[in-house]
């Protein structure tokens with residue numbers, strides 16, 4: 001990130017406070033602190049103000065005023081990105097939480113238009129109230145906001161069937177760095193009229209503009225979910241089961257998630273909630289789900305026969321098919337909250353890598369011995385969206401090691417994991433983006449041609465570099 005910008009004048013502060021009203025222009029350290037917390041961590045954000053606009057017009061006025069005074073802007077949603085994407089180095093944080101209206105649900109068009117500050121779980125509920133499904137689902141859904149999901153192109157547990165946030169988006173409303181409002185809220189599935197500009201802002205991490213609203217795709221609400229918890233001895237078997245279940249269920253297979261024995265035990269120990277429902281423990285567990293639209297739950301047949309074959313072929317060691325809503329909720333609670341229990345067991349860091357699904361066994365075969373050799377006693381607790389080839393290769397510190405001694409080795413050990421993913425034609429950031437923390441990997445990994453194209457877009461759309469400066473690119 002570039003050096004700190006010059007402090008804002010009192011006139012600019014007053015102008016910005018005048019746009020949102022004093023109540024929503026925070027300047028005291030204790031008032032701003034809640035907006036400087038990312039996940040479990042507090043960070044040293046240097047914002048001079050946190051602004052909480054209540055309309056697109058207020059966002060546009062803030063951006064215009066900041067542009068005139070050269071004040072950098074950090075857009076912010078629920079602050080759950082984990083890559084330092086909302087850390088400010090001077091200027092203002094624009095928190096979008098007050099833009100939280102669902103503007104329209106068009107059930108017949110299977111679309112919903114919602115403002116950027118809507119919390120993801122609230123959008124799922126709003127869709128369900130209209131007997132529709134908004135399928136984006138992730139562990140942070142109680143606090144992340146759709147504007148943040150769009151800006152990070154969030155993935156989650158339904159990508160296998162429904163795609164990333166990008167695939168769920170038909171239109172956007174965006175305040176551009178010059179303060180203009182682009183209204184691209186089209187509910188069209190076909191619209192080949194020039195460049196598809198929304199894709200610049202989806203996954204743009206707030207570096208090209210502030211998303212204020214989106215038109216999102218909805219889907220038919222499944223009548224039944226067939227869900228199973230499966231114990232497996234090794235990762236190769238998990239991938240074989242994936243192929244088998246996909247063949248059995250086709251597009252009805254909507255989730256195929258991985259957890260490890262050590263990870264599940266961490267969850268059981270630290271949350272004391274129901275964990276592994278099987279009668280024995282296994283090195284890895286799968287949470288497998290098929291969504292069924294038939295009233296009589298006809299897909300149960302395909303689901304059960306796929307799992308039976310996995311047992312018969314010795315790929316699965318044991319299976320529990322959920323028998324109650326309670327058990328279903330408990331298993332998903334474990335899957336979503338499991339990684340949040342890791343820090344209770346010591347210092348931990350994640351590696352959000354992806355590889356082609358067929359290469360996942362190779363990823364495990366190479367990463368596990370390599371990290372053990374680098375740091376004897378290290379405790380791998382991988383989990384994630386194995387059906388998408390996306391493993392959060394979390395690594396807990398060896399028992400007894402001082403957390404600081406472990407964390408200082410993070411870059412070296414993380415590089416081991418990402419280098420192997422790279423070798424297997426993978427990605428070093430499957431879901432969370434680049435933010436502040438992955439900028440060096442970004443420039444060393446991406447080709448100069450790719451980085452140059454991205455820089456050209458950034459400088460064309462935000463020539464004064466006021467939109468989330470220092471994110472993605474270290475020098476912009």
Ligand SMILES: Cc1cc2nc3c(=O)[nH]c(=O)nc-3n(C[C@H](O)[C@H](O)[C@H](O)COP(=O)(O)OP(=O)(O)OC[C@H]3O[C@@H](n4cnc5c(N)ncnc54)[C@H](O)[C@@H]3O)c2cc1C
Nearest residue numbers: 077078079080081085139145147148149151155156206211
């Ligand atoms: C428990 C847990 C589980 C998670 N699981 C997943 C998962 O399965 N899949 C996944 O993809 N991610 C996951 N994440 C990461 C995170 O939830 C996502 O990246 C999410 O999309 C971030 O949304 P947010 O509202 O918190 O955005 P923030 O963290 O506030 O912001 C993220 C980025 O978007 C920018 N931004 C925010 N709002 C706007 C806007 N309106 N306009 C322009 N830019 C904006 C910010 O400047 C920042 O660069 C998880 C996080 C946690 C804590």
